[in-house]
Each structure stands twice: as structure tokens, then as C-alpha cells.
Amino acid sequence: MAEPMIAASGLTRVYATQAGDVAGVREASFRIEEGHLVLLKGASGSGKSTLLSLLAGLDTPTSGILRVAGRDLTTAGQAELTEYRRRVVGIVFQSFNLMPTMTVLENVCLPALLAGEALPRVRERAKNHLEWLGLSRRAAHLPEELSGGEMQRTAIARALINDPPVILADEPTGNLDSASGRTVTEYLAQLASRFGRTVVIATHGALADHLADRVLTITDGVVSEGACGAS
Numbered sequence: 280m281a282e283p284m285i286a287a288s289g290l291t292r293v294y295a296t297q298a299g300d301v302a303g304v305r306e307a308s309f310r311i312e313e314g315h316l317v318l319l320k321g322a323s324g325s326g327k328s329t330l331l332s333l334l335a336g337l338d339t340p341t342s343g344i345l346r347v348a349g350r351d352l353t354t355a356g357q358a359e360l361t362e363y364r365r366r367v368v369g370i371v372f373q374s375f376n377l378m379p380t381m382t383v384l385e386n387v388c389l390p391a392l393l394a395g396e397a398l399p400r401v402r403e404r405a406k407n408h409l410e411w412l413g414l415s416r417r418a419a420h421l422p423e424e425l426s427g428g429e430m431q432r433t434a435i436a437r438a439l440i441n442d443p444p445v446i447l448a449d450e451p452t453g454n455l456d457s458a459s460g461r462t463v464t465e466y467l468a469q470l471a472s473r474f475g476r477t478v479v480i481a482t483h484g485a486l487a488d489h490l491a492d493r494v495l496t497i498t499d500g501v502v503s504e505g506a507c508g509a510s
């Protein structure tokens with residue numbers, strides 16, 4: 280059997296705090312297949328963002344094994360993690376995290392320029408992504424001139440610019456009204472269903488439920504298969 284896009288085994292992240300150790304994620308073992316849309320559900324404080332940070336290479340596990348796209352993130356050094364964040368994962372945050380002084384097109388191009396690519400090629404790709412996301416008319420606008428849904432679609436275009444196989448989204452619709460949230464969710468789902476990306480969305484909401492290939496539930500840092508409370 281081919282290696283899954285994401286494989287975690289005994290994955291644990293413990294935060295050492297003055298009040299004692301807090302386990303963000305405990306002994307998580309799961310596999311996510313290429314091209315799947317997987318929802319990560321759980322109450323506030325259950326460990327969703329901790330797990331996404333590990334998958335994003337923004338944080339390193341305390342113990343356990345994590346492999347993404349054939350790379351071992353447990354043993355990766357800083358240079359390798361930087362390369363991983365550039366090439367393997369695209370990240371979408373609840374708060375969009377766009378650069379306020381840069382236009383939509385510039386925001387989308389930035390990660391590829393930072394990776395050393397030449398502007399003309401990057402700009403073409405960025406324009407294609409913006410067109411797909413219905414943002415062509417917004418390319419020259421600043422983020423503050425956009426609606427929340429447009430900001431998040433810009434963030435999706437930015438996450439795609441280096442052509443990563445994995446897209447991670449942490450509460451991507453948390454700051455959006457329900458109509459914009461639905462649109463953003465549908466674009467994220469299409470990344471999996473049409474374009475074969477592996478998409479992991481952490482969310483409290485039910486907007487993506489009908490589009491997901493799988494749901495993982497996290498309770499006090501423990502990951503389990505299926506929707507919590509589902510029969």
C-alpha cells in the first residue's frame with residue numbers, strides 16, 4: 280500500500296507551563312490519504328490548532344512520529360522545516376494574515392518570491408489562482424478594501440502559490456458570515472475533489488460536514504476517528 284500523505288503515530292505535543300505540563304496533543308495516531316478532505320473537530324482548547332501547527336511544521340512534537348509527503352517532521356532541522364513550510368504545506372488562518380500594505384496580487388505572489396522565484400512566472404500563476412477564486416477584479420486592491428470572504432479567498436490563493444500538496448486551514452470561516460463561509464468552504468473542498476490536494480480543516484462549524492471524506496475528533500488532545508456524538 281502506498282504511503283499516505285500524512286501519517287502520525289503516537290504524536291504528542293506537551294507544553295511546559297509554570298502551572299505544569301499541558302498536553303496539546305497526546306499519542307495521536309492517524310493516517311490521511313492523498314486527495315482527501317479531512318475535518319478536525321473538537322471543542323475550544325481540545326488541541327486542533329496544536330495539531331495543525333505540527334502538521335504545518337510551525338511547531339515540533341515532543342514525541343512520536345509525524346510524516347507528511349514522505350518527509351519525517353520529527354527529525355527535521357530548521358532549514359528542512361523552512362523548506363517544508365514553503366513547498367509542502369499551504370496554510371489558511373482564521374484571521375487571514377494578509378500584508379496590509381500590499382495589494383491582493385502582491386500578497387498572493389509573496390511566498391513564491393520569498394522562495395526565490397522570478398516575478399513574471401509567479402505573477403501568471405497568481406493571476407490564474409485569483410481568476411479561479413473569482414478575484415480577478417480585486418487584484419490591485421488592498422486587503423482593507425475587501426470583504427472578509429474576499430480576504431480569505433486571497434489567503435487561499437496565497438496558500439496555493441507554491442503548489443503545495445497539502446493545504447491546512449485553522450477555522451477558515453471563523454470570521455466570516457455564513458454565505459462567505461460556505462463559498463470559502465466550497466473552494467477548499469474543490470482543492471481536494473478537483474485538484475487532488477490533501478486538505479485538513481480545523482473547525483467548530485458544520486459548513487464542511489457534507490463535503491468531508493472523513494472527520495477526526497479531538498478531545499483533550501486525544502484524536503479519534505469519526506464525528507463526536509455521531510451514531
Ligand SMILES: Nc1ncnc2c1ncn2[C@@H]1O[C@H](COP(=O)(O)OP(=O)(O)OP(=O)(O)O)[C@@H](O)[C@H]1O
Nearest residue numbers: 294296301302303322323324325326327328329330
Ligand atoms: N503555547 C502554549 N503554551 C501552553 N499551553 C498551550 C499553548 N498553546 C496551546 N496550549 C494549550 O493546549 C491546549 C490545546 O490548545 P489549542 O489551541 O490547540 O486548542 P484548539 O482546539 O485550537 O482551541 P480553539 O477552538 O479555541 O482554537 C489548550 O489547553 C491550550 O491551553
Ligand SMILES: [Mg+2]
Nearest residue numbers: 327328329449
Ligand atoms: Mg484553535
